[in-house]
Amino acid sequence: MTKKLFTQIKNEWRSNTWLALELLVVSVVMWYIVDDIYTQTATAMEPRGFDIEHCYLINMGQLTDKSPDYIPGQSAEDRQKDVQEMLDRLKHRPDVEAVSLSQNSYPYNGSNSSAEVRYDTLQAPNWTIRSLVTPDFVRVFRYRGTRGETPEQLAAMLEKDDQFLASDNLFRKYDVPLTSLVGKRFYLFGDTTSTVRLAAAIQNVRYSDYQQARSSYRMLYKMPSAWMDYSKEWCVRVRPDQDKGFIERLKADSEKLYRVGNIFIAEVRSFADIRDDFQSGWVTGLRSYMVGMGFLLLNIFLGLLGTFWFRTQQRRAEIALHKAHGATDRIIFRRLLCEGWLLLLIVTPIALVIDYNLAHLELNSWRNGTTLEGDRLLICAAITFLLIALMIAVGIGIPARKAMRVQPAEALHDE
DSSP states (O other), rough: OOHHHHHHHHHHHHHHHHHHHHHHHHHHHHHHHHHHHHHHHHHSSSOOOOOOEEEEEEEEEEEEHHHHHHSOOOOOOHHHHHHHHHHHHHOOOTTTEEEEESSSSSSSSSSBOOOOEEEETTTTTOOOOOEEETTTHHHHHOOOTTOOOOOOHHHHTTTTTTEEEEEEETTTGGOOGGGGGGEEEEEEETTTOOOOOEEEEEEOOOTTTTOGGGGOEEEEEEEOOGGGTSEEEEEEEEOGGGGGHHHHHHHHHHHHHEETTTEEEEEEHHHHHHHHHHHHHHHHHHHHHHHHHHHHHHHHHHHHHHHHHHHHHHHHHHHHHHHHHTTTTHHHHHHHHHHHHHHHHHHHHHHHHHHHHHHHTOOOOBBBTTTTHHHHHHHHHHHHHHHHHHHHHHHHHHHHHHHSSHHHHHHHHOO
């Protein structure tokens, strides 16, 4: 049957040449769209390196001298005691699992501080995010170590002043995983007179759901007690069975239980809302882009569908002739379908060469620091092939079934 199909394609080379060119163009355009959707989907499915479920951000306020409850003349030591007291009260709430203070550190935070991290001749990127945190920060967001360290173990490591944590990709440009340097002493913050021990390498922490973990660098260091004040980030993890209604309960208790010195709870927000607000620009842009890609795919589908539909309709006489010679509907349908798929199979290697060159010229989407990845190229080409094969099957199948219902004598008479 394959030999007969090749002979028929060769005999009808004029019409088949134009059809093959159309399939070639459609294949390349489809690959480009599939490649872009693949990169965005693969990025979205990467592990985030943290967990914000059941987590909340508390913004603290401070009374001014215009308030009747204002306590004047507090020293810096008094204010630090008030902060510690507020932390202790929140920790002892029955519905709270962990509480932390931090500076420019919580997920989906557009305010960042950078840090210099150096080991021997290895230098971390200049945009490495510095997270000054209390030890329970890793428990709130459930950071994990690359060697299987639990959040509780990481929190215990941060209790020591001369230890720090950092993401495993910190020295990626040197192809050196940070896990291999655990226990070594590093220079931090540009200080060349003292060193700090790397207690553990943590799993890479993503900056957002739309950016890869490999290019998000982070280090965590214990916040000095002198830096702890009401204006820092108060992050809370609530027990899973106590999550519902937590904000309302906390606000109801705030006046009675959570007014310490001049500090009070001003606002409570869930991290789900914070994530949505932070990523709203990305979401809007992606939604518009996907609508455009969907419209383009629809046009490709309708165009290809129409081409094969019209081609099959024109061959009613041929179908009737096959039936007159005793061919069954199944054999005729398989022959028409295999002819379309064979044309696609012929142009696919040419399309793959074009796809390769487009990726080599960096004209498609970036991922993992490149536009050309062998497995990605083949996966997207395979998905493209299957989608076009499905379009061909629909474009041939529906009109072919209708044509086969017509009696051979009637079809030949009309022809």
